[in-house]
Amino acid sequence: xxxxxxxxxxxxxxxxKREWPAIPExxxxxxxxxxxxxxxxxxxxxxxxxxxxxxxxxPVDVSLRERIVGRPAAAAPTRELEERLTSAxxxxxxxxxxxxxxxGHFHPDYAKLFRVGIGGLIEEARARRESAGxxxxxxxxxxxxxxxxxxxxxxxxxxxxxxxxxxxxxxxxGxxxxxxQAAMCGxxxxxxxxxxxxxxxxxxxxxVALWFGEDHGLTxxxxxxxxxxxxxxxxxxxxxxxxxQALDLIADLYVQLNAxxxxxxxxxxxxxxxxxxR
Numbered sequence: 001x002x003x004x005x006x007x008x009x010x011x012x013x014x015x016x017k018r019e020w021p022a023i024p025e026x027x028x029x030x031x032x033x034x035x036x037x038x039x040x041x042x043x044x045x046x047x048x049x050x051x052x053x054x055x056x057x058x059p060v061d062v063s064l065r066e067r068i069v070g071r072p073a074a075a076a077p078t079r080e081l082e083e084r085l086t087s088a089x090x091x092x093x094x095x096x097x098x099x100x101x102x103x104g105h106f107h108p109d110y111a112k113l114f115r116v117g118i119g120g121l122i123e124e125a126r127a128r129r130e131s132a133g134x135x136x137x138x139x140x141x142x143x144x145x146x147x148x149x150x151x152x153x154x155x156x157x158x159x160x161x162x163x164x165x166x167x168x169x170x171x172x173x174g175x176x177x178x179x180x181q182a183a184m185c186g187x188x189x190x191x192x193x194x195x196x197x198x199x200x201x202x203x204x205x206x207x208v209a210l211w212f213g214e215d216h217g218l219t220x221x222x223x224x225x226x227x228x229x230x231x232x233x234x235x236x237x238x239x240x241x242x243x244x245q246a247l248d249l250i251a252d253l254y255v256q257l258n259a260x261x262x263x264x265x266x267x268x269x270x271x272x273x274x275x276x277x278r
Contacts, residue, residue: 003251004244010065010252014259024077024085026212029057031088034095043099048141051213052148058212060152060159064174067197068252069181070156070205071259072212107222113206114199114227117192118153122146149209150189156205157185196231196241200249203227204256211260218261220268221253 003011033053037046061073077085113121122143129139160182164175184198185205193199203221210216235241257267 004248006065006067007248007251007255010063011255013063013065014255022077023058023072023074023212024081025057025059026054027088027092028081028084029053031091034091042137042140044137044141045144047214048144051145051209052151055148055152055209055213056155058152058155058208060155062156062159062163062178064163064178066252066256067177067181067249068201068204068256069160069178069185070153070201070208071256072208074260105218105220106216108206108210108219110203110206110222110227113202114193114231117190117202118146118150118188119190120192122150145209145213148213149206152209152213153185153189153202153205157182157189160185193231196228196235196246197249199228199231200253204253207257208260218265218267221257224250 030050030053033049034046037049059073060069061071062069116124125139125142125146129136129143132139160178164178164182181201184201188198188202188205193202207219207221210219232241232246235246236243254267261267
């Protein structure tokens with residue numbers, strides 16, 4: 001099988017962009033969060049607040065051809081943003097060095113995320129905090145970061161709605177599809193996925209949050225043959241998807257990831273070909 005025309009067009013559009021500028025809103029939001037830091041705030045809680053602030057400030061770009069949405073919008077900063085960015089850099093120079101720890105190249109627990117959704121993870125963080133004792137700041141930080149992720153997913157939904165309003169008569173029913181994707185993201189802001197498409201969509205938004213919210217560079221989709229298999233087989237059996245549509249969605253995911261991956265880097269995937277259905 002080969003990918004469909006809409007995926008090829010999306011791929012060619014990404015190839016035409018040689019370099020992605022920085023996203024100044026991230027540093028500005030981080031600096032604002034640092035300035036608002038309460039005296040004596042635990043470092044982990046600060047990191048959770050930082051992640052949430054960055055995700056809430058992250059602009060979203062949506063195009064008509066996308067089936068996997070939520071790509072951060074990168075653009076050269078305006079004069080006003082450049083001035084704010086200069087001030088932000090001065091504020092961030094006071095932030096103590098990062099004490100160390102994981103910074104990427106790990107496999108998130110997608111199976112749990114798909115099972116309980118973002119809302120379920122937030123509820124678990126709150127419940128565990130009640131008896132966490134000295135580990136309470138960790139769960140506070142988890143809740144803050146997850147609330148930021150939930151808001152970013154909602155921002156993707158809103159971006160789809162705005163794009164649909166601009167595109168009523170354009171491109172092969174694009175407006176109707178964007179509204180459906182807006183509804184999908186609205187559900188995924190709290191609920192677990194129930195289809196192959198929804199699982200891929202949540203996976204992408206989670207990777208965006210890890211890359212841009214927490215600086216977990218090159219965290220990957222991982223064992224998609226395992227984490228997505230039940231969604232794929234369930235959709236095939238119910239007639240909700242075809243093999244070609246599933247291939248197109250996976251291709252769309254990787255095009256989107258390469259669109260936001262810095263030049264010179266790559267996104268890995270490992271699949272056991274012997275375990276794939278024939």
